Amino acid sequence: MASRSMWRSLHYSAKRRVVSPAQYRCFSCSLRAQDQGKTDSEKMTHFGFTNVPESQKESLVGAVFSSVASSYDTMNDLMSLGIHRLWKDHFVRTLNPGSPLARRHNETEGQGWNILDIAGGTGDVAFRMLDHATNVNHDRQTRVTIADINPDMLAEGKKRSIATPYYNTGRLSFMEANAQTMPSIPDNSVDLYTVVFGIRNFTDKQAALNEAFRVLKPGGVFACMEFSKVNNDLFNAVYKRWSFSAIPLIGQVVAGDRDSYQYLVESIEKFPSQEEFRAMIHKAGFMIPGRGYEDLTGGIAAIHKGVKPLA
Amino acid sequence: MGAVILARPGRSGVLSSLQKAATASSRTQCRQNHFHPPVQYRKQELPFRAAPTRSCRLYHSQFHPRAPTHEYTNSQTTILSAALEHIPSHGFTLEALTLGARDAGFLDVSVQLLPRGEFDLILFWLASRRGLLRAKVEENQFESLRSVSSVEAKTKLLILERLKMNQDIAHKWQDALALMSLPSNIPLSLSELHALSSDILTLAGDSAVDTAWYTNRLGVAAVYASAELVMTSQKPHADFAAIEAFVQRRFEDRTALAEKITGFKQYLGFVGSTAIGLGRSWGLKI
Numbered sequence: 001m002a003s004r005s006m007w008r009s010l011h012y013s014a015k016r017r018v019v020s021p022a023q024y025r026c027f028s029c030s031l032r033a034q035d036q037g038k039t040d041s042e043k044m045t046h047f048g049f050t051n052v053p054e055s056q057k058e059s060l061v062g063a064v065f066s067s068v069a070s071s072y073d074t075m076n077d078l079m080s081l082g083i084h085r086l087w088k089d090h091f092v093r094t095l096n097p098g099s100p101l102a103r104r105h106n107e108t109e110g111q112g113w114n115i116l117d118i119a120g121g122t123g124d125v126a127f128r129m130l131d132h133a134t135n136v137n138h139d140r141q142t143r144v145t146i147a148d149i150n151p152d153m154l155a156e157g158k159k160r161s162i163a164t165p166y167y168n169t170g171r172l173s174f175m176e177a178n179a180q181t182m183p184s185i186p187d188n189s190v191d192l193y194t195v196v197f198g199i200r201n202f203t204d205k206q207a208a209l210n211e212a213f214r215v216l217k218p219g220g221v222f223a224c225m226e227f228s229k230v231n232n233d234l235f236n237a238v239y240k241r242w243s244f245s246a247i248p249l250i251g252q253v254v255a256g257d258r259d260s261y262q263y264l265v266e267s268i269e270k271f272p273s274q275e276e277f278r279a280m281i282h283k284a285g286f287m288i289p290g291r292g293y294e295d296l297t298g299g300i301a302a303i304h305k306g307v308k309p310l311a
Numbered sequence: 312m313g314a315v316i317l318a319r320p321g322r323s324g325v326l327s328s329l330q331k332a333a334t335a336s337s338r339t340q341c342r343q344n345h346f347h348p349p350v351q352y353r354k355q356e357l358p359f360r361a362a363p364t365r366s367c368r369l370y371h372s373q374f375h376p377r378a379p380t381h382e383y384t385n386s387q388t389t390i391l392s393a394a395l396e397h398i399p400s401h402g403f404t405l406e407a408l409t410l411g412a413r414d415a416g417f418l419d420v421s422v423q424l425l426p427r428g429e430f431d432l433i434l435f436w437l438a439s440r441r442g443l444l445r446a447k448v449e450e451n452q453f454e455s456l457r458s459v460s461s462v463e464a465k466t467k468l469l470i471l472e473r474l475k476m477n478q479d480i481a482h483k484w485q486d487a488l489a490l491m492s493l494p495s496n497i498p499l500s501l502s503e504l505h506a507l508s509s510d511i512l513t514l515a516g517d518s519a520v521d522t523a524w525y526t527n528r529l530g531v532a533a534v535y536a537s538a539e540l541v542m543t544s545q546k547p548h549a550d551f552a553a554i555e556a557f558v559q560r561r562f563e564d565r566t567a568l569a570e571k572i573t574g575f576k577q578y579l580g581f582v583g584s585t586a587i588g589l590g591r592s593w594g595l596k597i
Contacts, residue, residue: 095420095423096405097420099409099419100405100406100409101406101409101410113418113419113420191418191419191420192420217418218417219412219416219417219418219420219421220418221421221423223423287384287386287424289387289423289424289425289426290425290426290427291426294426305423305426307386307421307423307424309386310416310417
């Protein structure tokens with residue numbers, strides 16, 4: 001979600017006093033990381049436009065997000081002009097979570113959907129999915145597990161969940177996990193795996209896709225919304241101007257943190273195109289329905305889907 | 312989509328030049344389709360096939376292998392075929408699709424395999440019924456079709472046969488028509504209607520190569536679509552004889568209209584030649 005990462009990065013300033021400053025000055029971190037003796041054999045990955053060793057990216061991304069937490073709705077709305085809410089609503093509506101039909105008597109076990117929302121710390125998408133299941137499909141069994149690598153983001157989600165009707169029910173749970181290896185989740189146990197504006201920050205995206213394939217039930221769906229490539233040259237010029245000039249500036253003025261916003265736009269630029277990412281999903285073993293992706297707002301974001309085959 | 316050219320090469324000057332033009336344009340625009348194996352053998356190699364797409368083949372002949380009636384993948388076909396069973400009770404809805412997915416061993420969420428949702432079910436219904444009709448004729452299971460000889464009689468029989476397939480779902484068909492008439496769905500719906508009328512005429516042995524190619528297809532499409540609409544307003548399990556009579560009347564209308572047009576053309580020719588003769592007799596240099 002445009003919003004989530006922006007949100008996280010934006011939140012940075014608010015918590016700055018709590019966390020030690022060295023942790024989230026991401027640029028200084030990355031510079032220091034490069035200075036520190038890294039072995040030649042170590043694989044490199046990108047962190048925005050800088051290259052860092054793979055072992056470092058996790059902590060660097062963590063540093064960007066760990067300070068971010070609550071007052072970012074304003075910042076997200078400012079950066080995406082409010083469109084991120086429409087994208088998330090559309091995402092949930094097309095997935096249509098929840099079973100509108102009662103199971104037949106011979107299928108007693110497995111009521112409702114088991115949804116895993118990866119990188120869903122603040123719960124934006126999780127609450128929307130539960131609302132949709134409850135209010136549209138009248139399904140009170142569907143449950144969501146919110147997994148995030150970052151305990152600060154999870155804490156923010158827990159705080160927000162108090163205001164929802166799902167607080168302290170079996171339908172909503174939180175889990176601190178790295179999406180690349182989730183040993184606590186058994187094979188073939190999840191109906192729907194969602195990752196919204198999160199996969200961009202993963203160190204090894206293919207490993208996360210393989211792990212998604214493992215935990216999904218046969219027939220289960222992998223759904224991902226992420227920033228993507230704008231397909232119209234003219235619109236792209238305007239969009240690039242906005243993202244590289246306006247967004248860091250808004251971040252500096254409103255949240256007092258330019259570097260995190262610089263990371264945000266650079267990581268968007270580095271993310272693979274629709275076709276490349278679709279090929280990665282296919283490589284993990286998923287079936288690609290139709291064209292495989294849906295562009296939103298001219299390709300600023302795209303929804304990718306994959307279905308795990310039965311056999 | 313260009314015209315079907317059934318004439319053999321070099322039959323006449325006009326035809327062969329027409330054919331050359333058609334093959335030349337198809338060569339430039341769809342080279343890959345010409346020199347590659349037929350679609351059904353390539354299916355596995357193309358994981359990202361958007362179903363169903365319109366083929367870009369401009370040149371058609373009886374020597375080309377027929378394209379399959381739909382381009383859904385195996386898993387999609389499994390879910391859709393199972394969902395067809397639930398149409399009489401649930402209509403063309405997401406519920407039918409969900410039940411179909413469950414029957415096929417998939418999960419509720421697996422209907423995400425079909426990006427167009429209910430509309431995919433409608434398209435699959437149309438395409439699979441068209442495939443059934445085609446298979447029935449090509450495998451010689453259609454006895455009554457061989458007893459008649461004229462193209463028109465065969466066309467009528469084929470239209471009725473296709474309409475009979477709609478009997479079980481006629482009470483749900485209005486919902487489908489409503490979905491098909493949404494602006495974003497109109498192009499695919501019309502191309503499916505065209506494919507049906509084209510198939511019916513090809514199976515009936517129509518070999519028109521002039522403007523009649525268009526008018527024939529338009530005529531069949533109009534008769535079929537109107538009969539389909541009449542069926543939706545009937546009570547469930549109503550007598551099919553009423554529909555047969557309706558189709559018969561539409562064919563009579565068509566013949567009557569064709570006769571009127573021919574008559575009008577004759578009349579114009581007669582009046583014209585009379586006028587010219589009259590002018591000449593008055594000494595005009597015509």
